Amino acid sequence: MYVLTISINPGAPLGGSITEYFPGTFNGAHFTAVDEAARIPDFAKDNYAGQFFYGTLDGEDAVSIAWASNWQEGWRSAMSLPRRNRLENVTRVGWDLISLPYDLRPVLGQQLASRTDLVDSTLEVDYSGVASNAIYFEANVTGLAGVGSASTLNFTIRNPEAGESVRGGYFFGDQFFVDRGGVRGFDNPFFTDKFSTLSLLRPDGTWTLSGVVDRSMLEVFVDRGTTSATALFFPTQPLTVLTLSTAQLPDSVSVSVAVYALESGWKGSENGEGIVVGNVTTTAV
Missing domain, CATH: 2.60.120.560 (Exo-inulinase; domain 1)
Incomplete structure (x- = not known):
């Protein structure tokens, strides 16, 4: 399973900037999402443009870090915690991006x-x-x-x-x-x-x-x-x-x-x- 992330500004449900993600499949040329839902990894307002680190080993969680800010609020100079990420098929909502702090x-x-x-x-x-x-x-x-x-x-x-x-x-x-x-x-x-x-x-x-x-x-x-x-x-x-x-x-x-x-x-x-x-x-x- 692949994840396509899109960082948009403006257009967040609460205003300003936001990151959306779409689980799906990728054949090297075309990405196909599992459904039409635009999932949001963070329910508050200050997680934007998350980037994933290259080179993590197969079988390990993906690692990301985001811009802890919202363009609407005028403050853009902090980063989120680095996070471990994996997809989990939660029966009631389907695929969900699980995020937890990287090793503290x-x-x-x-x-x-x-x-x-x-x-x-x-x-x-x-x-x-x-x-x-x-x-x-x-x-x-x-x-x-x-x-x-x-x-x-x-x-x-x-x-x-x-x-x-x-x-x-x-x-x-x-x-x-x-x-x-x-x-x-x-x-x-x-x-x-x-x-x-x-x-x-x-x-x-x-x-x-x-x-x-x-x-x-x-x-x-x-x-x-x-x-x-x-x-x-x-x-x-x-x-x-x-x-x-x-x-x-x-x-x-x-x-x-x-x-x-x-x-x-x-x-x-x-x-x-x-x-x-x-x-x-x-x-x-």
Whole structure:
């Protein structure tokens, strides 16, 4: 199976730029899509023009990286996480591009917190001491068979002093959402602040969430990467507290969560002032 990707601007459902993909077959000259659906790999607004790396070995996941931006919003200077990608034939929707973070182990730092019993309770993590201001979090849920949308899992990333926040969550068996409307560092009439997608439960009653918060970018990967979202946000002060919570879960459900610091990928290239200057041209005298 091949994947044809098309990056368009303008024309996104939420405005601005977007990437579409089409699974299909390719004979070396002609591509034939499996159907007429224009699939979108990211349900938020800031994932555009993803490019795939050449030379990955047969049998390994394809690796891509995207422009974390939207041309409509005027900011075009960040990249998404590198992602592992594969096609999976999900019965209810057909072919789906699964996307998960590429190996984070080189930058995975100290475990900041973990819980194996986050049922109808809350975990709060202060990561103000993380120099990179970047964290990784994950949640694994089991026993969800028959659970309705009154049951929820939510997360909030906030700055307690400024009162700014970005949040998201899942109404089990129904909608997953991201809301970046609680930050005030950027004003643009096309800066859509809320996004959502349908996330149906699997027959085995399991569900997962993983996410990376990197200063002013949130990337979340829902239900083993069957859907993902990339959302830039611009607070007036750094966000430093992560809260994970669940509510109205039956006794059959088990929720385990973990939060890790992420090390800066640029740390080894910083100068004495903590700035990465890139290539520098000098003139010999």
